[in-house]
Amino acid sequence: MDLLRVLLVLAGMDAAAGLALLPYVPRLAPDAMPGKVTATTFVLERPRCIFDPLANASDAVWLAVAFADAYTAFKNPTSRAEVPPYKGLPTARAYMTLEMAAAAYGCSAPGAAVLRVGGDTECCGRAPCNGPLPSPGPYRVKFLLMGCSGPKAETKWSDPILLRRGTGGNRAAISLPPPQNQRGKDTAVIIAAILASLGAALAMAMLGAVGYEWGTGILRLFFS
Structure with missing residues (x-):
């Protein structure tokens, strides 16, 4: 079985690149x-x-992440020093992350059966960073096996992965105008309040005038 796996790997070998x-x-x-x-x-x-047929104990496996419209332009680094960093994603349109020993991908390796991409919110000063992805994408990813002398093997690129769109919770709240129906109701309430106030003022004025006339008549009766 191991021999068959090695033959399959060698069948996919790029003779020019040795990958x-x-x-x-x-x-x-x-x-x-x-x-x-x-x-x-x-x-x-x-x-x-x-990776078992090709990996040595000193080898590492990386995850390359690229925007789906730029993955074909991605160039495998020839050494760890050339690994594209997370902070360069907006301009380079790709980066590499999740560096792990090749043994972590072995048939009997312990640990979780999944990998979360973008889950590290506190890696600002560290490399490689597995920081949050800045936009919905879509993204494509591939695994790359690297040894001391450079890349040794790679997987195919994934299908496009589209993230959920954010709800805007981190943005400043925007005050939206009320719906048209609500604005009409508010206007009617304001007009009604104004008319009620005018009616009350008019009634007070009329009562004041009547009271003045009544008082004047009483005074005339006493002093006539």
């Missing part, structure tokens, strides 16, 4: 789970066994 193209296609975690796709993160299935 094996593995048949695995990254995908979202298959099970229903809360928060599998959010406005800034998504959860991938962790591949198992696919």
Whole structure:
């Protein structure tokens, strides 16, 4: 079985680049789970066994993340020093993250069966950063096996992954005008209040005038 796996890997080897193209296609975690796709993160299935035929103990596996409209322009780094950082995503349109020892992807490796992309909100000063994704995307991802001398194997790119659109909770609240029907009701209430006030004022004026005339008549009776 191991020999067959090695032959399959070698069959996908790019002779010019010395890079094996593995048949695995990254995908979202298959099970229903809360928060599998959010406005800034998504959860991938962790591949198992696919790097075993080529990986050494010192090798590392990275995840390359690129905007779906720019993944074809992504160039594999030749060393760790050339790994595109998270902070360069807005301009480079891609970055690499989730550096892990190749053994973490072995057939019998312990640990979670999933990987959350974008889940680190406090990696501002560290590299590699697995920071929140800045927009809904869509994004494509691939796994890259790197050794001391550079890339050794890579998976295919995933299908486009579209995040949920944010609700704008972090933005300043915007005061929206009331609906047309509500504005009409408010206007009617204001007009009614004004008319009521005018009616009350008119009634007071009339009562004042009547009282003045009545008082004047009484005085005339006494002093005539």
